[in-house]
Amino acid sequence: MNSILNNIIFHRPADVPAACALLASLPNAAILAGGTDLVVKLRNGVLPAVTDLIDVCALRLGTIAVEGGKLRIGSGCTMEQIRNNPLVAARFPALVSAVGQVGALQIRHAATIGGNVGNASPAGDSIPALMSLEASVVLAGPKGSRTVPLADFFTGPGRTVMLKGELIEAFELPDRSTKGCFLKMGERLAHAISKVSLALTTWDAGAGKRSVRIALGAVAPKVIRALAAEKLLEAEAWPPKKEILERAVQAVCEAATPIDDVRSTKGYRKKIAGVLLERAVRSLPDAL
Amino acid sequence: MSDSALVKIRFQLNGSPVETDVVPTMTLLELLRRTFLLTAAKEGCGKGECGACTVLVNGEPVNSCLRLAASLRPEDRVETLEGLEKDPLMAIVQQSYVDAGAVQCGFCIPGMVISSYSLLKRVPQPTEHQIKEALSGNICRCTGYRKIIAAVRQAGNTAGNGAKGGRP
Numbered sequence: 001m002n003s004i005l006n007n008i009i010f011h012r013p014a015d016v017p018a019a020c021a022l023l024a025s026l027p028n029a030a031i032l033a034g035g036t037d038l039v040v041k042l043r044n045g046v047l048p049a050v051t052d053l054i055d056v057c058a059l060r061l062g063t064i065a066v067e068g069g070k071l072r073i074g075s076g077c078t079m080e081q082i083r084n085n086p087l088v089a090a091r092f093p094a095l096v097s098a099v100g101q102v103g104a105l106q107i108r109h110a111a112t113i114g115g116n117v118g119n120a121s122p123a124g125d126s127i128p129a130l131m132s133l134e135a136s137v138v139l140a141g142p143k144g145s146r147t148v149p150l151a152d153f154f155t156g157p158g159r160t161v162m163l164k165g166e167l168i169e170a171f172e173l174p175d176r177s178t179k180g181c182f183l184k185m186g187e188r189l190a191h192a193i194s195k196v197s198l199a200l201t202t203w204d205a206g207a208g209k210r211s212v213r214i215a216l217g218a219v220a221p222k223v224i225r226a227l228a229a230e231k232l233l234e235a236e237a238w239p240p241k242k243e244i245l246e247r248a249v250q251a252v253c254e255a256a257t258p259i260d261d262v263r264s265t266k267g268y269r270k271k272i273a274g275v276l277l278e279r280a281v282r283s284l285p286d287a288l
Numbered sequence: 289m290s291d292s293a294l295v296k297i298r299f300q301l302n303g304s305p306v307e308t309d310v311v312p313t314m315t316l317l318e319l320l321r322r323t324f325l326l327t328a329a330k331e332g333c334g335k336g337e338c339g340a341c342t343v344l345v346n347g348e349p350v351n352s353c354l355r356l357a358a359s360l361r362p363e364d365r366v367e368t369l370e371g372l373e374k375d376p377l378m379a380i381v382q383q384s385y386v387d388a389g390a391v392q393c394g395f396c397i398p399g400m401v402i403s404s405y406s407l408l409k410r411v412p413q414p415t416e417h418q419i420k421e422a423l424s425g426n427i428c429r430c431t432g433y434r435k436i437i438a439a440v441r442q443a444g445n446t447a448g449n450g451a452k453g454g455r456p
Contacts, residue, residue: 007293008293008312008313009293009312010293010295010312010356010358012295032356032359034354035354035355035356035359036336036351036354039315039353039354039355039356040334040335040336040354042313043313043334043335044335053312053313053356053358055356055358055359057359057361058361080348103336103425104337104339104424104425104426105349105403105421105422105424105425106336106339106342106349106350106351106403106425107336107351107354107425109345109348109349109350110350110351110354110355189424190421190424190425191337191424191425
């Protein structure tokens with residue numbers, strides 16, 4: 001056990017404004033929430049520049065509530081907390097499915113959704129689900145709060161539009177009844193970083209049709225929507241006929257622009273993105 | 289390192305309030321083993337994948353190797369295997385592991401029995417799938433999972449029979 005980095009200062013701000021003020025004034029501070037990613041990096045020495053840890057666990061960011069037509073999920077909610085929350089379960093099966101596939105139980109009891117999104121990994125498992133649910137990110141900062149659509153939040157791998165002094169306070173999801181799921185391909189069921197992931201969310205659009213949102217993880221520098229495939233599936237009555245689904249599968253493969261890396265290859269990822277869409281559509285309760 | 293870098297923490301450890309000073313990057317696992325000499329929880333991988341360091345925080349299993357001790361609050365309840373020594377359900381879990389021959393080298397077992405105990409608290413009669421999911425964050429390098437799964441199922445049966453007031 002060689003983890004001791006003696007020069008780091010630990011801060012326990014009492015509220016969100018105090019946390020933002022610290023973040024604004026300390027150039028090399030890191031936010032500590034669940035710690036499941038940050039502590040591993042600190043111990044492995046990959047964050048040598050970090051001088052300060054700002055513990056946000058006591059900021060009461062762990063609540064889930066319906067407010068003004070939106071479901072608000074605090075950034076400090078753990079994966080298991082979201083997975084077991086009845087408000088989430090009644091509305092957003094894709095999110096329940098996604099947070100239940102992060103790490104293993106011990107990780108999910110500590111890891112927060114704010115951390116998973118804030119890390120801005122293209123393979124972060126909660127992100128495609130939130131994207132398919134048209135989530136927005138509520139950011140708190142020294143000058144007050146602002147809301148950014150999740151689709152505009154990421155600028156690249158590990159990079160976001162967050163400004164100095166800002167922290168993620170919550171996520172807001174349009175309050176609607178949806179069907180959906182999240183599927184990932186990894187080395188094993190638990191503790192696997194996704195090679196490819198896909199979230200599918202649908203909701204009633206009237207006249208036998210459904211609105212469709214498809215988001216793909218780990219196939220581009222950031223999580224992306226498969227807009228062409230969505231349009232194909234939205235144009236006809238739900239569930240889609242075989243040939244429509246085949247075209248949508250093809251469109252998903254074309255939307256994916258993956259790379260070769262340690263976890264998988266470009267060709268495999270492209271192919272599997274389509275396979276995941278077909279499995280996702282067929283897994284929904286109203287599939288043929 | 290100056291003393292000003294130390295963080296004063298208070299929390300509940302195995303049912304009793306404790307207070308100590310820690311360096312900011314000390315993990316809960318290091319605190320338990322070094323300061324409190326509670327050595328059931330072990331460091332296997334040190335990155336939250338093997339589960340040998342599993343303890344209960346506020347009743348839920350977490351990797352103590354990833355929890356910074358400085359983040360503990362007075363209301364946080366930490367339970368280690370030592371603190372569950374007299375718990376009737378834990379006694380059943382441990383006896384079931386012995387009866388099933390589920391222990392090989394033993395290094396993973398403190399974490400395994402904590403995860404098993406935690407599952408049985410929530411789900412008294414788990415399915416095989418539920419057992420596998422609950423133990424998916426605990427890795428046995430001797431790879432003896434069949435007997436571990438059998439032990440958890442047996443523990444559920446034994447505890448269930450006890451609750452109904454007798455053996456079948």
